Amino acid sequence: MLTKSIFTRALKRSPWVFHVGTSGCNNCDIEIADCLTPRFDVERFGIKLVGSPRHADVMLISGPVSRACREVLQQAWLDMPQPRLAVMVGVCACSMGAYKDAYSVSGPPDKVLREVDPDARFVYVPGCPPKPETIVMGIVKLLGSL
Template sequence: MKLTTSLNRSLWVFHFNSGSCNGCDIEIVATLTPRYDPERFGVKLVGSPRHADVLLVTGPVTNQMADRLRRVYAQMPGPKVVMVVGTCGQSGGVFSTSYNLAGPIDQIIPVDVYVPGCAPRPEAIIQGVVTAIAKLERIEGGAKQ
């Protein structure tokens, strides 16, 4: 799939909660408020994975959500970026010893950008988006994905 410069000026984000405590989700909503206004850079929250360029995943993946996460990832049209928000998605966080864990997100789907924190501040999430844009630009430049 060919990448164009339009992609990183128009990132549409689909938000997926894979069993998070809702802390990261509140921080994501805070990121979308007028104070930070990500629409300045064309970032928009969309309701359907078919419209999305970025999959924003929060939470450690529970057994029930693992299959759903795989399917939502498969439903997105390429080129696509996966962004993990919160410590849970990277290591399981406070839920890491739970019996009901299908593992951190990168054991289910490939992840491009991690935003650590419990929960990460909006500034950190914006930093993550900038990292995602930088990664897309690197891929455009010809580097391997």
């Protein structure tokens, strides 16, 4: 119990994030890059970008899931340590947006990930693209739910 509380406290103070663009138009990816670079500089709040899902606490997902990246996304998700958390960045990741009914798309990321992990937890940040401030707010809201 004590270990869990220490872990949760550490996670809330310094979440490490892994970014996955699953085939959107890339504008959301640019807004995520804005969060991580000096103008918004989320590292000052302890939010740090990592290069592997194995090291990540939170996955930032932009875009709908194309058929080509469906399995890769599911594998990256299962590589993350528990609790597995994600922020859906942009309307395409939240509800498919402009890609609804596209032949090349498998579905929204939450649906694709729940197939392999029913306990997955998500927060949705709509917008096309959402502002960096709202992406940061999404991460904070997700951690607040722990």
